[in-house]
Amino acid sequence: MNKTMKKMMVAAVSMAMLAGCSNSNSGGKGTVTTDGSTSMEKVIGALGEAYQQETGVGFTYNPTGSGSGIKAVQEGRCDIGLSSRALKDEEKESGLTETVLAYDGIAIIVNPNNTVEDLSLETIAKIYTGEIKNWSEIGGKDGEIVLIGREAGSGTRDGFESITDTEEKCQYRQELTSTGDVITTVSQNENAIGYASVASVKDTVKAVKVDGVSPTEETIKDGSYVVQRPFVLVTKTDGKLSDAANKFFEYVTSADACDIITASGVVPAYKEGK
Template identity: 70%
Template sequence: MKKILLLTLSGILALTLLTGCGKKGVEGSVATDGSTSMEKVIGSLGESFTGENKDVKFTYNPTGSGSGITAVSEDRCDIGLSSRNLKDEEKNKGLEETVLALDGIAIIVSPDNDVKDLSTEDIAKIYKGEITNWKDVGGKDAEIVVIGREAGSGTRDGFESITKTENSCKYRQELTSTGDVITTVAGNPDAIGYASLASVNKNVKTLKVNGVNPSEKTVKDGSYVIQRPFVIVTKTDKKLSKAAQAFFDYITSKDASEIISKAGAVPVK
């Protein structure tokens, strides 16, 4: 009996020592700013991270890619969020990009629209105002209402560069967030828009592009051609705080891949 009690006490002591040696959760705050398209992905990652680190305050400010890049450059946030690659002039200012995931840019219409598939050439012609009626691409006789994002949006930059429509789009409306584009297109049976595949909901219909449905699989294998990176932006000459570094390490690890995938994007890990 004495021997059993001794072994039990030894086991409790060993467990206590192991618990004491465990890694303590980080403390502090992590401020992110930028791409509205990354809201679901970064929100899910932030929720998971703070669930494991109760003493960390996480914030996300959805201002758009350009604003997020400026915010990290001006030290107004820890980590910037961009749905496009950094430009050379931004890198020359001491900014560094890390690709977190890939995202398809879905071409969206109202569920009441009969069109199911468009070529990249037809999409370009629609946005440049060369095709103005849905009947010319297999739809009903109705004027096409062209919806897009504001200048500085990473989604707009990605869409226009891939479709080769830079500085030539004839937008009816230029909206300031992914959510606004989805809501506007959903409410207009004659509208067309583009939005992050990770953010698309059942209120709109995604079109095939060149016969290919937008999906995690087709983005990953490259067969869905309208896609772009989700990028996290930091400064090369400024060390992140302990909390921000821990968050950075977490979201770029393999452990975050499933969360990124469930949020609708394609993890690069």
């Protein structure tokens, strides 16, 4: 019930915040509907609000997870899907197109009381596959490591497991359905470790370095922070967006959106020459 209410509240806030009258730039009234990645909540919310201010067109965001967002586009239940992973070949073959909006780091997070500050990618993989079971094995305090991750279908989970080469090998204690749930759970357990979008990390948890590199905008942009993935807009390859949705798509992938995307804690894709 709490998760359902949370989703309803996010959608309601988006509608209240972003519904309005069109002006000369809107090209007509309408509503843009988006669905998908919970990791993209901050950036897509900021872009939606800015778009409303420019056009007066309504905007909704349904935070269901990447897999559900992709399915929503396939089934015609939203204009634009939001995925925090690249589309798979079979998804592209089914008639979907991806457009990279931004690049986001996946932070490896621990409780603030954890003394561990730096982990290698190899060590992270060994932790999540159960080869390393106690923090004392890697310089921390004695305590059984509690593995927190995302549910199957999550773009964050897919990105994390692909980068660490741990697909179908992770021995999760808990598989949670949102970025916020992962952060909250790790913040409440001194022996927990999890992963979450860098843009969503709060001071209630600590992001450790990976191979000596902290997850920042600069290290994500230059590629030195290796645990990163794309934020993707998903549309139908042969489908035609509504006028409102098309203008929104053009807006968020233009230079006008650069500062908004950056302020949301992720790196605009076009800065990378995409």
